[in-house]
Amino acid sequence: MELTKRLLCIVITLFSLQSQAQEKIPLLQLISEIETKHEVKFSYSAVDVKSVTVEQPQSSSTLKTVIEKLNSSTLLNFKFLTDRYITISTIDKTISVCGILKIDANTSLYGASIVVNNTLNGAVSNNEGEFKLTDVPVGAEVVISYLGYNTERIKATDLWEYKGCKTIVLEEKLEQLNQVLITKFLTTGLQKRLDGSTQLNSETFGVLPGLIEPDILQTIQVLPGVESVNESIANLNVRGGTNDQNLMLWDGIKMYHSGHFFGLISAYNPYLTDKTIVSKNGTSSEYSDGVSSTIDMRTKNTINDDFSGGFGANLLHADAYLKVPISKKLAFHFSGRRSFTDVLASPTYDNYFERSFQDSDINTSTESDATGNQSSDFSFYDFSAKVLFDLNDNHKFRANVIGINNNLDYAESNTNNTSETVSKSSNLTQENLGFGGQWNAVWNDRFSTQLSGYYSKYTVEATDARVETNQEVKQSNEVLESGFKIKSNLKINDSFNLFTGYQFTEVGILNATDVINPNYNRTKKDVLLNHALFAEAEFSNKKTYARVGVRGNYFQKFSKLIIEPRLNVRHKLFNNLALKLQGEFKNQSATQIIDFQDDFLGVENRRWILANEETIPISESKQGSFGLEFSKNNFLIDVEGFYKNVQGITVSNQGFYNNFQFLNAIGSYNVRGVEVLASKTAQRFSTWFSYTYSINDYEFNTLTPSVFPNNVDVRHSFGLGLNCTILSNLEMSVGGIWRSGQPFTKPVEGNETVQDGNNTFVNYDTPNSENLDHFMRLDASLKYSFTISNNVKALLRFGVINALDRKNSINTYFKVDPNDSNKAIKVENKSLGLTPNLSFRCLF
Template sequence: MKNSRSVIYIVLCIVNVCFSQNNSNKKPLTEIIETVEQKFDLKFSYAFDDLSSVFIEQPNPEFNLEETIEYLNSKTLLNFKILNNRYVTVSVIEKTISICGFVFASENNDPLFGASVVVNDSRKGVITNDKGKFQLNEVPLNAMITISYLGFKSQELNAKYLFSEINNCKQIVLVENKEALNEVLITKFLTTGFQKLLDGSTVLNTKAFGILPGLTDPDILQSIQVLPGVESTNESIANINVRGGTNDQNLMLWDGIKMYHSGHFFGLISAYNPNLTNKVVVSKNGTSSEYSDGVSSTINMFTKNELSGNFSGGAGANLISADVFLEIPINKKLEFHVSGRRSITDGFNTPTYDNYFDRSFQDSDIKTNSETIENQTTTSNFVFYDYTAKVLFNLNKQHKFRANVISIDNNLEYYERIANANETTSKSSNLTQNNLGFGGHWMANWNSKLSSQFSAYYSKYNVDANDYRIESDQLLTQANEVLETGFKLNTYYEVSDFLTVLNGYQFNETGILNETTVTKPSYDKTKKDVLLNHALYTQAEYNKGTTFFRIGVRANYFQKFEKLLIEPRLNVRQKLSNQFALKWEGEFKNQSATQIIDFQDDFLGVENRRWILANEKSIPISESKQGSFGFEFNQNNLNIDASGFYKTVEGITASNQGFYNNFQYNNAIGNYTVKGLEFLANKTANNYSTWLSYTYSINDYKFETFTPSAFPNNVDIRHSVSIGFNYDILENLKISVGGIWRSGQPYTSPVVGNETVESGNVTYVNYDAPNSKNLDEFKRLDASLSYKFNIYQLVNASLKIGVINITNTKNIINRYYKVNPNDSNTAIQINNTSLGLTPNVSFRVDF
């Protein structure tokens, strides 16, 4: 017993000695100062708060006073100064320091790749790497640092706390935001700023956006086309095809406002300024029951929604346009955000503008008239602009109010002059396109479990054209107008940390006007329709451990038709291991507003689409049913995602599809069915990202009244491949290279040997079997280079160079035929081509 006690005593002594030695390495600075005071018989003058949290190793006992003071200055961020033999002053040094840290998720302790680390009251910041690490140099000593990540609660820390020593960076743990159960699954996806959520949707975080091939700015609608299943058969963002659907089948929301227009330059440039657009969420299937009215996809854009308290902004320009944005705090509760962008090409032309102009107007009156009418000279002036404004007001922590406005404008003026022997005749034509939206939001937290959001909006879309025709002295006026108002009430109840229930009600009133007026002969046609829609919806979202599911249902009631549509929604993800997961998605959706396409000289031949409303007779409400099943694999920053999908859309019309075949002037109701496979492999690291995506799909129409009744869809692209590679040459120098290859688009050719047919006094092209041939394959290689640098302490700049179609490949993106004016027995082949080699340069300054 005595020996046992001796052993225990010895062990305890050893432990105590070791522990003491381990903790004696660093002592509170206040204790060290007391020892120095006694040793040298002097007094230190200091503020206790400046020293209370400082711990350092003891100075060498053999140091004299000067050596001791020099040691204290080298080991702290304080200034020790000897006044005389009796007094030493201690003050805080106003200087910059280096900070570093590691950012982790609280639940699984995984490093957060792409977390934002920002120095408050400045534009200085950095993104964490794949290990969650960050480092910033020359940070003001007393600065506050905000660390944030989508789906997690932000942290604000003092720079002193993050003061870096070699191999001793602080660990910061971010806690998941329980208000958003649908957490981030993949933190860096394709490029910095792309993230993937548990429900399969993709988030584009514009604040942290990196670089993509060919782009000089984070163009929202161009960027999402890197995703499998999302592409544009004619390179236009006004024609984004998601899983074989048409562009009008994409529900496009900007801060809750439904938008009916998406692009400048009639589709080549996104109309949404990315600088104040905080994130974009793209959902192809398994959508929340909160959303409907888009049978192909939902593209949901959100602007910055929290008060920053800092005045900041930026400005930039490229070879097409210039823009500016500002975030202006009025006081602690009120803030104002504004952005604006305008084309600069009315002042001077650039190679980029010339390529865009030729691509946009190659098949319009602007190009064809000047080529076919003798002694004619033409000039045109094209201007676009957009602006947004948002007011953010926090009444208190429980109630927040937001109000915003957005306007998108395109204006084309076209002048013709025909000089004959006897006289000179001139004419002017005009085409304007505008989408104006207003929105308001009230967000309320009633208690720790119950919250609500009330939203209301107004959206107005106009396209107007005046076309004066010299040869017939005829003025053609055309207009298409959409007016929509709506409001939505959502309530969120947090049953537990893992389960949230959403209940809501939505009301929409949509009115659409179509008008055509001709002077000679006199003709006037005006048609206006109004539709009211009520919707109730509910859903439950659960996320715990390895299981995520969201199940909901939406009931839509169309008052005019007394029609009720029930839409179930399902989204499930089950994790089988740390690397492997299965996912199921399904949804029913409807759409009451669609676009018809008229190739008969509509709107100067530039914009040939008009919005119309369903009437449940010749134009039914479109309804879609979609299901998908797939798996995800994620290990060592390698993500593999594969899904098989099946979608059918009922209630489409022939006029909605824009046929170039014998059905071009027929009216019929049909459907299309698309089935396919999407595959994406993405490998990321600290300084590079590479990806390969592949989409295989079969897309067929069926119109019972046509012969043949079934034939390939206009956007039946069987194979589509996208590859890309991003590399950080230096910390502030990045390069991106990527390519696109896809099968040729279907088209219809005339019957060989019998190319035209007469009907009365009119001759038409005699088309063969619809969409029985395919264009040559589409190939394009793009590249971008980005360089960021610091102009001043709070002013950062970036220079980006992008080149679209480096190899200048002549891609044919559409082919159709028209009767030869010189020989009515033959047809002329018309080819629309893609953009050729198109460079662009942008320069930005942020402060």
């Protein structure tokens, strides 16, 4: 009994002490008690403290403990000036904030962006939707955003960690049915959408093997079915197609140029790019003119409150970008990039130069022989600018410009028999200039429209002065395209949208050659007008996403109508298993031909031409795919079988190294295969494995044999990668690719050449009957981020391509031996060797 009484007494005493500790008293009262007990003085404004209540501290607490408790439990900043004087203010007061993000009562939101407005202090919500930020100013605003959902702006004090982590439910944007399905896909910044397309968000991009920047066209090559058989962005192959079969758009402007260094570096500066959407099949009927894929690049489209930007450099170029708000309704965005390779040659530049010009007239050595020498300078730049004007919340206007330039100067000299030195200068310039504008109008809650227009000019100009023949060849290829589009969106209900629109395009292409000694001139220009009507319906609920559309294209010159149906369906069979079905018909009127005899200094042998419906038909594609997708606990398995048929290709635009090289023929190619992707993502790591198996065959009825393997018939292609967050500010990525060697044609054994009049040619055997050795490459990257000041963040990235320095063969062909016309010499083009690169960036 006595023991019971003692225990009861102890419990009552503890409860009394806890109640005393939790008792709330006015801060002014506590200040007076502290001043008396500890013989200190407080300096404060009565306005700041008069309405504040605090917990009564325990009598045994030290002065330091009491002040620390007040700092953590109030929105005031208590600071010791001396041992006896303490100031109380709201100046420089920072707090920790936290929250839990959800899209409904049971579903957490992973991968959302949380940023303290007008600062670089930010975080990403974890698997449970939780986030936490420290050192947040009391008066700050926290911005929470996620693609497809309304952005939330919340006062920092409402998210104060001391009050407990608040649950925040983001509301979905009802006008955007095609929301993101997977928020972290392979790495941060890569997302998978409901319609099967992939989205790259440049600003939140993490790290991928070998890359030191979010290079748009390099990044998408981690996707199954997307690769470059010769390591060049200028030859990007999507499901067995050629590079000219990819529709590239920059803010709605059709682009005809893709890479610097003639294809080794993306020509699009990523730091003002907001997102890039890549579609391999099931494309919206809004798009046409690319029978293999659509790569839609969109720049940042919102007016920020404050001036911001960034600058950086790597071992090839330097760049900068700015976002300049003039008012709440008007802003300007600028970006620029230029190489310094014509001033400073780094080891990275030397590797790229050797890779780019190994099969050209350009000699990487300054000395060619005892009597002559050569020198060359290469440089590139690009720029973009955008004007953003918001008349009001419902009417927004945008205008932008983009420019891309590659320039090569090449000089050679020779000493003749009379000891006279003869010098010649050659030049190659490659440019793409584009202008565009948009008016986005929201007329009511259910109806909106967009009116857009663009102009694009692509030019290749070359002057090839040949010392040995005293001949000068001038060549040019020019593409002018302009067009406009109007489209409307009618929201029937929360799940159903109806899109309609009209598009007009005018394309003109010029090809010219001017030869001096002997004199010769050839100029050809073609123009084609196209009118298109398109419509589609889009439906989405918790189980099913469906988009059905049709596009009608009328080519005025040929009085030809092409109807293109489109289909994209995704249906959840179970919670973790979904079925996908996609299909599309598309056309393309502008293609590239490859001319080995009449090229630009041997560097750029592709030139754009227009269909004439005689020797060059309009290319038309039909493709379909069917797949299953399993996703659970951030583990994804995606399996997709596909079939694609492209009609209307020609021998001249395939680049044959065989007996068909100089023939005229129209044919097709068929690709069938399967793509497999498995990935696992977590808060600190992500890993993936991809595999593509495909069979790709040509069919030319007028050739013998009529069916043979495609130049890019790569049967097996594997990819493997791992991203890991080592520390909160240090990330690592390592990965590799392995693929079968592409086909090539060898000469007839024992009869390697054949003579036709005065000309001798290589006598090729059965076309594409041999394969190169398999291609293998291991890449790695590191990304380190740190803070220079409150408003300046820095990024240091290091990457290495082909870390094992493997000598991969990417192309093989033969030419007649100049010393023995009965023999053929084998020419092998090699991939990049071990190529390191380093970049440093500042963001403010």
